[in-house]
Amino acid sequence: MNCDEIKNLLSECKNLADLSQMPDAAAHIKSCAGCRAALGYEEKLRQGFASIATEAPPPDLAARIMAIQAEQLKETGLTQAAAEPDWFDLLLRSLQGFPFKIAFAAGLTGFFAAILILHQPQLATVQKPAEIATRREQTAPAVVEDKIGQLAMKPEEKQAEMADKSMQLAMLKKSDQPEKADKLMPLAESASRLPATEEDSDAESLNEERIPGAMTFALDSSEDSFVPESSAGGATFADQPAASEPDMQLAMAPSENREMTKSVAPASPARFAPPPPVSSIRARMSASQVASEGKGKKFELSDEMFAETESSDPLAEELRELIKANAIDLAEGFISLDELAMRGYLPAEKLRRLRPPTGSGWYLQKNAGQLRIFLKKR
Amino acid sequence: MKMTPEELWKLAIRGDQLAWQKLYELFGGPVYQFFLRNTRNVEMAGDKTQEVFLRIFKSREAFSGGSLKSWIFRIARNLLIDEWRRSGHREVLSEHLPEVADPSIQVEEEVINAIEHAQMKALIDECLQLLDEDSRMTVCLVYLADLSIPELAEVMETPLGTAKTRVRSARLKLDAMLCEKMQIKRVEQGL
Numbered sequence: 001m002n003c004d005e006i007k008n009l010l011s012e013c014k015n016l017a018d019l020s021q022m023p024d025a026a027a028h029i030k031s032c033a034g035c036r037a038a039l040g041y042e043e044k045l046r047q048g049f050a051s052i053a054t055e056a057p058p059p060d061l062a063a064r065i066m067a068i069q070a071e072q073l074k075e076t077g078l079t080q081a082a083a084e085p086d087w088f089d090l091l092l093r094s095l096q097g098f099p100f101k102i103a104f105a106a107g108l109t110g111f112f113a114a115i116l117i118l119h120q121p122q123l124a125t126v127q128k129p130a131e132i133a134t135r136r137e138q139t140a141p142a143v144v145e146d147k148i149g150q151l152a153m154k155p156e157e158k159q160a161e162m163a164d165k166s167m168q169l170a171m172l173k174k175s176d177q178p179e180k181a182d183k184l185m186p187l188a189e190s191a192s193r194l195p196a197t198e199e200d201s202d203a204e205s206l207n208e209e210r211i212p213g214a215m216t217f218a219l220d221s222s223e224d225s226f227v228p229e230s231s232a233g234g235a236t237f238a239d240q241p242a243a244s245e246p247d248m249q250l251a252m253a254p255s256e257n258r259e260m261t262k263s264v265a266p267a268s269p270a271r272f273a274p275p276p277p278v279s280s281i282r283a284r285m286s287a288s289q290v291a292s293e294g295k296g297k298k299f300e301l302s303d304e305m306f307a308e309t310e311s312s313d314p315l316a317e318e319l320r321e322l323i324k325a326n327a328i329d330l331a332e333g334f335i336s337l338d339e340l341a342m343r344g345y346l347p348a349e350k351l352r353r354l355r356p357p358t359g360s361g362w363y364l365q366k367n368a369g370q371l372r373i374f375l376k377k378r
Numbered sequence: 379m380k381m382t383p384e385e386l387w388k389l390a391i392r393g394d395q396l397a398w399q400k401l402y403e404l405f406g407g408p409v410y411q412f413f414l415r416n417t418r419n420v421e422m423a424g425d426k427t428q429e430v431f432l433r434i435f436k437s438r439e440a441f442s443g444g445s446l447k448s449w450i451f452r453i454a455r456n457l458l459i460d461e462w463r464r465s466g467h468r469e470v471l472s473e474h475l476p477e478v479a480d481p482s483i484q485v486e487e488e489v490i491n492a493i494e495h496a497q498m499k500a501l502i503d504e505c506l507q508l509l510d511e512d513s514r515m516t517v518c519l520v521y522l523a524d525l526s527i528p529e530l531a532e533v534m535e536t537p538l539g540t541a542k543t544r545v546r547s548a549r550l551k552l553d554a555m556l557c558e559k560m561q562i563k564r565v566e567q568g569l
Contacts (some may be wrong), residue, residue, distance in 0.1 A: 011549055012542070014526050037487035044490060045556070048498040049521035057410035062402060065431045068392065069398045072435045326460055341440035343503050344433035344453035351440065 001028045006035045010042045232330060315354055316373040319362055334361040334378065383446040384415050390440045402431070403523045405450050411450070415506050415518050416458055423555045426461070430454050445532070452483055458515065489564045497563065505555040513548035
């Protein structure tokens, strides 16, 4: 072994005591003054550095560092549940890739559009034969609220109404009109037998005009005559809505009186939804057409949309801020989050949050001193 | 039973206070001195040491094995570089390494033997101030933090050969300064 080899060993050897384990090196050092001096110097130097390294740091530093563990564990304990991603987070994370984003957005738009179309109020059907049979003119724009109000009537309120009618009957019997009372009786009884929920469940009745207590007829085209609607699948007494007090009085009155009452009494609100004005239907249709056309356009402009998504991606922005704030000098290309974490820039929770979906990565682009970060497929 | 730093780390991140304290005892001093010798600022050295420990605990999931010491000093080195950048430091890890000069020590054995331990420590401290930042950091990582050359390569994120060259270059500068100082001392002491 020569002097150069010894000097190399001295500078690279981690523990100088190891040199004594090498017989060649030990023999050379024993015989060479220069190498002995070099070994002595090396020992002194390392001892000097060791004594510097073991110089005690300020006493308060120990307390500050000991507190880190407790604080961090406490914080983690509190945020552990929050840090766990739920299924929606996982779904969104899995949809971070560009094509999935578009597909998901289009799917959602389509879904809501379908819901909106399905929930449009339908045009009311007018049963003309029933109208003819009852000689009632179709009154103008029907008010849906009236029916809704009836449907919304509570069973207790209906019971109270029935009680009122019974009292009226009793009074009529006592008065000088017992025959009217007798006529009213069966109608009132049949009305009282009607279950309150029956008409509530009949959603289609919203679109039909019915006269309480009256039997409706439908036109039988084969015989060219009117038949009771029950045979034609129409309403019968059993499924008539409960008669209100003025309606019952109207039904009980003689025909001439009935006409007169009808002319004096305020027009009974029709019980079907008015057809929406044609202009509004057109407006709705054109709106949906525009929406669908817009969707098509979005697909065509996918690159622009991608660019918008990148610039507004809060995760990309967060990463960019982190790099800027710490003045981390990164080369253009894919960013290694693990590398940043290893270097101490990314705490665990931030690393989890910023982790890109599988198959893609954060890409750093430098443009005239500006950092641009976006998701890119690897 | 003596535990390795990595074993202590596993216990510390599960909340073992004693293990955390042991880790501080192992690395707190060298990390603090690393910052102190490189910044010459006691407050900053304390703050940066605290930040290193905070970062390692916050990034505990990022440590997937290997040398804990290398990881700690990697964070420390990055913090120091960040600090230099923030303060507009003129030289940040130049890739241009100086030519390696003649490595021979031109100091006699008796002179070296005559230097006391305290004197050597003071001389080292004095010379460290005179070194360029890059060399100083390298020297501190090897001799204060007691990193091996492969560990240094890991910390500095350079190939092993580059790490060796850096150490050699830094040592030559330091040795030259120390030898000069020792010769002066020798004259002063009349040896």
